[in-house]
Amino acid sequence: MTAPSTAEQPWPVRTVARKIAEWIARLGSVWVEGEVTQISNRPNTSTAFITLRDPSANFSVTVTCATALLRSLDTPLTEGARVIMHGRPVFYEGRGTISLRVDEIRAVGIGELLARIERLRRLLAAEGLFEPGRKRKPPFLPQCVGLITGRASAAERDVLTNAKHRWPAVHFRVINVAVQGHLAVPQVLEALSTLASDPEVDVIVIARGGGSVEDLLPFSDEALCRAVAACRTPVLSAIGHEPDTPLLDHVADLRCSTPTDAGKRVVPDVAEETTRIGQLRDRARRALHGWVDREHRLLAQLRSRPVLSDPFGPLQRRMEDVHALLERARRATLSRLGHEQSRLDGVKARLTTLGPAATLARGYAVVQRVADGAPDGVLRSVADAPPGTLLRVRVVDGAVHAIVPEDTDAVNGGSGGVAGP
Structure with missing residues (x-):
């Protein structure tokens, strides 16, 4: 049936199922990597069913294979294992389901995992996510510390104990998540988003105890690294022990060698700060006393000068000078007036003598x-x-x-x- 479907001429279910099967068959064989979350291998059956999940996202696919393939593996396949499978997708028309029929299963070794992490590290470094210039400095005394860690874990206890020992008034908002396995990345991402949107949280600590390379894989996940790089709240990474360096350590704003180190670095030590405040007070007191003494000596020197020891003396002498000058000016004025009066009298006498009135x-x-x-x-x-x-x-x-x-x-x-x- 090649005619297009219409409301008057719909396709039957078998036709739709057959066409879907044809389209899926066109994909051909593929290699798939994922994490095994469930294995169903019943005795006396020829087919085993496996659920393969993406470790970085909430996606899974059903895998079918021959039970002989599972028995032929050198290492028995277990839940939580990272594997690479080769197969082709198959659409079962009778049930309307899709599964991946595999013919080869390879366990992902440590070398392959490390090589993959190294490739991702180079990619993130090329994008500038490891640059020191983009890292933010955590606050000196955060109002609230967000903590993402496993439930009732030693990492949680180490961070809380050391932080409260250093600063008893510190306030924590703890979100417990899975720190390994296929649920770790989604839960950590959700907790990070929750704490980043909380305006009271000033800094976020992601903590986990030590473990194998496979256990620490979630903290080298690309999605988690990019989320931490995009987070506006400063993030402290405290994963594993000192030799453990997942990619999260390079992306985070501050790397702590262990959860204990994170508890020490997220808040200051109250005893040290009290001592420092005392020292600063002593320095300020000495500086103030020195300044007061210096100014007091300067004032004493100024007061010892003649102009300040007898401030009215110069004024009195200047007043006497002014009075003397005034007297000299008065005498000079009177002398000049007398002289001019004499001249005026002489002129007047001459005018009187020469004038008609005298005649x-x-x-x-x-x-x-x-x-x-x-x-x-x-x-x-x-x-x-x-x-x-x-x-x-x-x-x-x-x-x-x-x-x-x-x-x-x-x-x-x-x-x-x-x-x-």
């Missing part, structure tokens, strides 16, 4: 013609005063008016002059 005081008079009621020049000649001319005669103490008579000879005694009345 009038000696008996002389000034005769002026009067025209239109106002003086009109000084009379200098008899010819300038015909009879009937109105005259103004100025003497020392005032002025009188006169009129030139008709008979000037009678008045002047035949002299022909003009006399005042």
Whole structure:
């Protein structure tokens, strides 16, 4: 049946199942790596059923193989083993299920695991995830410490005991997870996300005790390493013992050799800090006393100077100088005023002597013609005063008016002059 399916002409279930089987068969043979989580090998059966799980994600596939294949393995296949299988996917049309039919099973050796971790290490290093510049410094005294570790494990006890011994007031938020096996990576990732989203958690510690290379594989998982690198909260790695160096140690912001070391490095020692505070107080006290003594000596030196020992003396002397200068200025001013007064008196005397008032005081008079009621020049000649001319005669103490008579000879005694009345 090649015609497309429609609502009027639907395909039967067998056709859909057959087409799915054809598409799956096109994939061909593949190599698959995973972790064995379940084995069903019943006696007197020719087929064994295995569940193969991805150790880094929540995915699994059903595997079928001949029981003779399991018996031919040098090392018996157990749950939790890391294996590589060769087979092809098969769709069972009758049940509508997919399984991987394998014909070869290889156990992943330590060498292969280490080589794979080394390749991943080079990849992450090339991406810059190991660079010291991107690592954040953990806080000096965290408000809350997030701890990811196994339930009731020695690692949890070591971290809590050592941290509380160093700083009794430290607060922990502990999340227990699986630290090996196929559940380790998903649970650690979930716990890391939970603690990173908690605003009260200032630093996160991922701790696990020692173990074999296979036991520590989850802490070299690529997904976990990238999650720790992307975490905004500083992360401390405390995995295994001193020689153990999973990739998480390179990605974390701070590597601790053991969980005990993590408990010592996540918080300061209260005794050491108390001693340091005491030392700083002593240094501050000595520095303050030294500064006060130095300033006191400086003030004493300043006070011993003449200008400060007798501050009013210079002012008094300057005041006396000012008074002396004022007296000199007053005398100079009076002398100058006297001199100028004498000069003024001399000028005044000369002006008085030369002025008309002095002449009038000696008996002389000034005769002026009067025209239109106002003086009109000084009379200098008899010819300038015909009879009937109105005259103004100025003497020392005032002025009188006169009129030139008709008979000037009678008045002047035949002299022909003009006399005042």
